[in-house]
Amino acid sequence: MSTASHEATDATARRGKAPAGERLADWADGRLGIYGLAKANMRKIFPDHWSFMLGEVSLYSFVIIILTGVYLTLFFHPSMQEVVYNGPYVPLQGIRMSEAFESTMHISFEVRGGLLIRQIHHWAALVFVAAMLVHMMRVFFTGAFRKPREVNWVFGFLLLVLGMFTGFTGYSLPDDLLSGTGVRFMEGAILSVPIVGTYLQMFLFGGEFPGHDFVSRFYTIHILLLPGIMAALLVGHLILVFYHKHTQWAGPGRTNKNVVGMPLLPVYMAKAGGFFFLVFGVIAACAAIATINPIWAFGPYRPDQVSTGAQPDWYMGFSEGLIRVMPGWEINLWGHTLQLGVFIPLIIFPLVLVTIAVWPFIEAWVTGDDREHHILDRPRNRPVRTGFGAAWISWYLILLVGGGNDLWATHFHLSINAITWTVRIGFFAIPALTFVITKRICLGLQRRDRDKVLHGRETGIIKRLPHGEFIEVHEPLPQDQMHTLTAHDQPEPLELGPDVDENGVRRKVDRKTKLRAKLSRSMYGEGAQIPKPTAAEHAEITSGHGHH
Amino acid sequence: MKKLSARRRHPLAALVVLLFALAATGGLYAAFAPAEKAQADSAQSLATEEGKKLYSVGCASCHGTSGQGTHNGPSLVGVGAAAVDFQVGTGRMPAQQPGAQVPRKKAIYDQAQIDQLAAYIASLGPGPAIPTKQQYSPDGADIANGGQLFRTNCAQCHNSTGKGGALSEGKFAPTLDGVDPKHLYEAMLTGPQNMPNFPDSTMPQKEKKDIIGYLAQVDSSKSSSPGGLELGGLGPVSEGLFAWIFGLGAMITVAIWVAAHTAKARKS
Numbered sequence A: 001m002s003t004a005s006h007e008a009t010d011a012t013a014r015r016g017k018a019p020a021g022e023r024l025a026d027w028a029d030g031r032l033g034i035y036g037l038a039k040a041n042m043r044k045i046f047p048d049h050w051s052f053m054l055g056e057v058s059l060y061s062f063v064i065i066i067l068t069g070v071y072l073t074l075f076f077h078p079s080m081q082e083v084v085y086n087g088p089y090v091p092l093q094g095i096r097m098s099e100a101f102e103s104t105m106h107i108s109f110e111v112r113g114g115l116l117i118r119q120i121h122h123w124a125a126l127v128f129v130a131a132m133l134v135h136m137m138r139v140f141f142t143g144a145f146r147k148p149r150e151v152n153w154v155f156g157f158l159l160l161v162l163g164m165f166t167g168f169t170g171y172s173l174p175d176d177l178l179s180g181t182g183v184r185f186m187e188g189a190i191l192s193v194p195i196v197g198t199y200l201q202m203f204l205f206g207g208e209f210p211g212h213d214f215v216s217r218f219y220t221i222h223i224l225l226l227p228g229i230m231a232a233l234l235v236g237h238l239i240l241v242f243y244h245k246h247t248q249w250a251g252p253g254r255t256n257k258n259v260v261g262m263p264l265l266p267v268y269m270a271k272a273g274g275f276f277f278l279v280f281g282v283i284a285a286c287a288a289i290a291t292i293n294p295i296w297a298f299g300p301y302r303p304d305q306v307s308t309g310a311q312p313d314w315y316m317g318f319s320e321g322l323i324r325v326m327p328g329w330e331i332n333l334w335g336h337t338l339q340l341g342v343f344i345p346l347i348i349f350p351l352v353l354v355t356i357a358v359w360p361f362i363e364a365w366v367t368g369d370d371r372e373h374h375i376l377d378r379p380r381n382r383p384v385r386t387g388f389g390a391a392w393i394s395w396y397l398i399l400l401v402g403g404g405n406d407l408w409a410t411h412f413h414l415s416i417n418a419i420t421w422t423v424r425i426g427f428f429a430i431p432a433l434t435f436v437i438t439k440r441i442c443l444g445l446q447r448r449d450r451d452k453v454l455h456g457r458e459t460g461i462i463k464r465l466p467h468g469e470f471i472e473v474h475e476p477l478p479q480d481q482m483h484t485l486t487a488h489d490q491p492e493p494l495e496l497g498p499d500v501d502e503n504g505v506r507r508k509v510d511r512k513t514k515l516r517a518k519l520s521r522s523m524y525g526e527g528a529q530i531p532k533p534t535a536a537e538h539a540e541i542t543s544g545h546g547h548h
Numbered sequence B: 001m002k003k004l005s006a007r008r009r010h011p012l013a014a015l016v017v018l019l020f021a022l023a024a025t026g027g028l029y030a031a032f033a034p035a036e037k038a039q040a041d042s043a044q045s046l047a048t049e050e051g052k053k054l055y056s057v058g059c060a061s062c063h064g065t066s067g068q069g070t071h072n073g074p075s076l077v078g079v080g081a082a083a084v085d086f087q088v089g090t091g092r093m094p095a096q097q098p099g100a101q102v103p104r105k106k107a108i109y110d111q112a113q114i115d116q117l118a119a120y121i122a123s124l125g126p127g128p129a130i131p132t133k134q135q136y137s138p139d140g141a142d143i144a145n146g147g148q149l150f151r152t153n154c155a156q157c158h159n160s161t162g163k164g165g166a167l168s169e170g171k172f173a174p175t176l177d178g179v180d181p182k183h184l185y186e187a188m189l190t191g192p193q194n195m196p197n198f199p200d201s202t203m204p205q206k207e208k209k210d211i212i213g214y215l216a217q218v219d220s221s222k223s224s225s226p227g228g229l230e231l232g233g234l235g236p237v238s239e240g241l242f243a244w245i246f247g248l249g250a251m252i253t254v255a256i257w258v259a260a261h262t263a264k265a266r267k268s
């Protein structure tokens, strides 16, 4: 677009008056310097791989959430004022409810397109956080978080956490029986904090639960504070992606110094624009097909009512799991009760998230690697990291199962107590198991890569040799695949050096260094990676005796 | 008359008079008593009679030969006809394999037999009677009030639109979708197994009717779902599954498709 403006100046000289569009572009360029900006950036290259588009899915769902959210604010009243329902939904007629609930009913049943927009907003929120999580795991497993992208990893992580809380505050706004139960639970969690819990609770709710303030406060947080911070982080996130340039998979001609792919303009932009509409289409289809959060079925919140099956949206499900499987311990001290059954989950909740967020920094510390990385790792080539990521996912999943323990019980005819105990044990056992298994699988895959490079691909063609032996014909890999399979580097584990120095005096090695060496050995030592074939090995095998 | 007056003092005279008197009243009664009542009574005793037979074949092994209860089943004295009509009408009784809870299944007795069983159990001791159609029909119910009552009294176990929920140790509150209004009423009246009962003293008849009206509106084949598929009406868990499988699943499919259809020039 802006290219046009530049060419326009020459063209004008030759052909007289340029078309209006060109003159407008020219006018804008003269004042905003768009051309310079565009020239520098539009030839930016963006590599093609489906997993690089997960970030885009998050981005577009975020845009959809903002757009539909604005529509909802036009009709929603964030007020706890009590009113009597007189709308068209018969089973609630004459029932007292807050204005927040009533206006949500109004949006659902009377505002044109209101219910569809509400459902798009909510489905988009679920997909948004899901896409973020998968995007994060893609970044994790490929090692895209390594230098220089650590800051962007943190930005992304903050977006995930904020996304969860934006979702939670939004879910609470209609003041229905389901979300009210969730808010009540959150209130309980805050109250369980020693010493300051009560003050915090009073501060947040402006009085005894539920009070008159929480909906209007949550509203401000939900539509202004959190989305504002998120928008800022998001812009920062994208600027950094742009500035660092996107990572790419290893391959011939792809180095740490270049990016192979499509130019941002016009190819990538066209694709991205199209992709936006596809994402929008999928979410709109979900919203048109399936109900989400049918508040009319839950009814308005009343502190004396509760429904079974009260769960938060899925992204808060792991916290629900923590609280559901935690034994109800409590300690009584000098007339004060410490609700460990609630307080411990409250502490573990952020820890679950932080565990995955700090990995890049731990890895960087252990490896001491200070180089820039723009080529992605294949997950199998980093078995410990991949094992850790898989273990984290399994941990997260087992907690999600715990959060829905009642529904698994009724739907699979199990005892809820048995499920709870399974989750309790699984909380500790399953991540460990997953780690070991994943690491083994990675090593197995590395071995197979090694075989492929050295002996070629199995063709499935069986040949009989003159003396009667049967062999399978192996075909050497094409050069580019060979490259891809051997492009990764295999770091040496950190060595502490000899115990004694040249004078025979014991060297002092501090505990931190020792720990680092130990971790380094577990990541790169024997048994943590399969040595990739060297050129010499390859030459030796391919020169003489051919196939094995 | 001398003879007669002479025998007046005979020791057996009183007895003879009594017999005459009895015969006379009996005859008079037979002549004047309402014919239907007698028939009903005999029908009642016939039903009780039949019920007892059915009972000793199908139920006595667990509930004892005269309903006094055994190791395998509780006493049925005083549970009333309503409990029997509910338990047998929803197929729960006769119970089969032991489990956390006796589940609903296809009823194996027809309504006439159920009535006979109910009559027999009712004859063992007073208890709640089978409600009349007028009591349990949803016609004329205050639906909104029913919803309020349902959320206050039932939703904690049955979910806010009666989709059911889990209780401890494999026990569960079943879905109320498609439960006959009569059985709804009887369940409230008798409180089967782990469900509390709601006798008329705590929940008047009108309120039971309102609840039935509410459920007919929101949890029956004729209730509508304004937002599209209900996904089981189970809330965020099924929504989350749907979002991951169909929402994100579709996204990834689309992403793979888009990435595969790149501009051809640089495809390596």
Ligand code: HEM
Pocket: A051, A052, A053, A054, A055, A056, A058, A059, A060, A062, A132, A133, A135, A136, A139, A144, A145, A149, A152, A153, A154, A155, A156, A157, A158, A159, A160, A234, A237, A241, A245, A246, A247, A248
């Ligand atoms: C609002 C949520 C988010 C949006 C809209 C978003 C958007 C994007 C986009 C469009 C890209 C470039 C395409 C791609 O690699 O997929 C990207 C890259 C990246 N994102 Fe995110 N992201 C979000 C959340 C996260 C989270 C939760 C993390 C991790 C904690 C994260 C870490 C990164 C990193 C490290 C990169 C660089 C990847 C590379 O160059 O290979 N992002 N993000």
